[in-house]
Amino acid sequence: MLQSTEVIPSKPSRVVTPTVQVRALASTLPLDDIKPCIETRELTALFDNTAAVKNVTMTVPQRAVTAIIGPSGCGKSTLLRCFNRMHETVPGARVEGFVAVLGTSIYGDGTSPIAVRRHVGMVFQRPTPFPTMSIRNNVLAGLRVDSRLRESRENVDGIVEEALQRAGLWAEVKDRLNESAMALSGGQQQRLCIARALATRPRVILLDEPTASLDPLSTQKVEELVYELRNTVSVVIVTHNMQQAARVSDRTAFLLAGELVELTSTRELFTAPADERTEAYITGRFG
Amino acid sequence: MRTARSRHIVSGGMIGLTYVAAALATLPLLLILLHLVRKGASSLSLDFFTRMPQPVGEMGGGMANAIVGTLVLIGIASLIGLPVGIGAGLYLAEKRSTKLAHIVRFLSDVLNGLPSIVVGIFAWEFLVKPVGHFSALAGGIALGTMMIPLVTRTTEEMLKVVPNSLREAALALGYQRWRTSLSIVLRTAMAGIATGALVAVARIAGETAPLLFTAFGNQFWSLSPGQPIAALPLQIFTYAVSPYDEWHRLAWAGALVLIAMVLVISILARVATRSRFGAPVD
Numbered sequence: 001m002l003q004s005t006e007v008i009p010s011k012p013s014r015v016v017t018p019t020v021q022v023r024a025l026a027s028t029l030p031l032d033d034i035k036p037c038i039e040t041r042e043l044t045a046l047f048d049n050t051a052a053v054k055n056v057t058m059t060v061p062q063r064a065v066t067a068i069i070g071p072s073g074c075g076k077s078t079l080l081r082c083f084n085r086m087h088e089t090v091p092g093a094r095v096e097g098f099v100a101v102l103g104t105s106i107y108g109d110g111t112s113p114i115a116v117r118r119h120v121g122m123v124f125q126r127p128t129p130f131p132t133m134s135i136r137n138n139v140l141a142g143l144r145v146d147s148r149l150r151e152s153r154e155n156v157d158g159i160v161e162e163a164l165q166r167a168g169l170w171a172e173v174k175d176r177l178n179e180s181a182m183a184l185s186g187g188q189q190q191r192l193c194i195a196r197a198l199a200t201r202p203r204v205i206l207l208d209e210p211t212a213s214l215d216p217l218s219t220q221k222v223e224e225l226v227y228e229l230r231n232t233v234s235v236v237i238v239t240h241n242m243q244q245a246a247r248v249s250d251r252t253a254f255l256l257a258g259e260l261v262e263l264t265s266t267r268e269l270f271t272a273p274a275d276e277r278t279e280a281y282i283t284g285r286f287g
Numbered sequence: 288m289r290t291a292r293s294r295h296i297v298s299g300g301m302i303g304l305t306y307v308a309a310a311l312a313t314l315p316l317l318l319i320l321l322h323l324v325r326k327g328a329s330s331l332s333l334d335f336f337t338r339m340p341q342p343v344g345e346m347g348g349g350m351a352n353a354i355v356g357t358l359v360l361i362g363i364a365s366l367i368g369l370p371v372g373i374g375a376g377l378y379l380a381e382k383r384s385t386k387l388a389h390i391v392r393f394l395s396d397v398l399n400g401l402p403s404i405v406v407g408i409f410a411w412e413f414l415v416k417p418v419g420h421f422s423a424l425a426g427g428i429a430l431g432t433m434m435i436p437l438v439t440r441t442t443e444e445m446l447k448v449v450p451n452s453l454r455e456a457a458l459a460l461g462y463q464r465w466r467t468s469l470s471i472v473l474r475t476a477m478a479g480i481a482t483g484a485l486v487a488v489a490r491i492a493g494e495t496a497p498l499l500f501t502a503f504g505n506q507f508w509s510l511s512p513g514q515p516i517a518a519l520p521l522q523i524f525t526y527a528v529s530p531y532d533e534w535h536r537l538a539w540a541g542a543l544v545l546i547a548m549v550l551v552i553s554i555l556a557r558v559a560t561r562s563r564f565g566a567p568v569d
Contacts, residue, residue: 118461
């Protein structure tokens, strides 16, 4: 169980009084020594000729949860979608700059966006199970488009179980794997989408406001899940909820009007932000 | 200021008028059905479905060849209309705002509004005249041409209902674009597309004009696509304009069977829609 978060009313003082409490870091990994999972240099993402993300240079460590926070429209989702080349699927959208996942440039010549997306999982704001598929086939969907499933056909049941276990959904659905995914509740559907993303064993998983359409109880389950996942996979989570960032992440990036203001350990960002704008945002003075 | 009472009276009157309009809208269908049943039911028998047309002067006989002929024509038309229509609908839905999509959408609407006799003349010019004789194939192609715009637009509408988030989810899993379109988007909308296809079939099943100089009609048994073929609407037309009472009787029965076929297809379409339209409302 995660600690509950107390909200302290903010005072407009120079002394920072964060509105969120930060949980103690349970991770034993020394964050600064970790080889980067995602690295960007001067990353700019444009819609037609308007830049939604401007000149972002950042590194995301492996086996940790990195949160991206910021006010609505600051470009956090756009930034996330540059990490698996989903940004360019929107007509008129393009990306400039450098992005590498685990040391490989994903925008390099000859790099196929399909291959990138098969190695970087993504979960969206609204649950998106495929309505024509059973729970089981939903989990396998990502593998079936890949040739990898054919090699390990005998172990399909094992893959399904492992993915659902990791998504914390196995106990709830193990007796109805062949039922339609649409019969699940919203929170279960979202965890099914996480299982579907995990089934291909990605090294990174991108969560785009994964709890925005869920009730508090389902939100808590997903948050606990994200907290667990950091032991096996790198997670980048976009959230408009600062408390959530404080609860689940090891590092937090604050984005404002497309620019990266600050990226540091979550504890530091919420207790001693280096930038005035970060402080103003986390104390609730705008956004 | 009007009183509450007068407002209630006006409101009641207006609601009454909408009831009258609703009744008038369904009245023609009811009258036609009633009339057909009265005139045609007495001539309906097993013979009508199993026997061939008889020469003038002989009593009895049926329209077995015309019923089967109509099914053959619907089959040929579907072979052309469904793949082309669904494919074009998929294109319009997935490439929504390209210039070509706008042009295709517009032309499809024009084709939909084209008088069916024009489609028939077109088929005659290119499929009958060069060959030198009428054929089931020409009739089927004429009907298929009429199906294309119907299927295209319903397919597009059904695909547009599929939430974009599903497309994104598939792409993010590493689906290629074509695979996303076929195995996620199209499959999600399949029940709705099937309904649209059935509605299009019901619509063309009763067409007469495009068949007049393509399929032509046939008093004999034929299943060959290269030969003229009998069709219910043609047979009804031929019998109805004849001077013989016996043929008039059979024409009424034929009309009843034709409308029953269309009704059954329409009901099937409704059931198909209700059973499972999987896409979530987003």
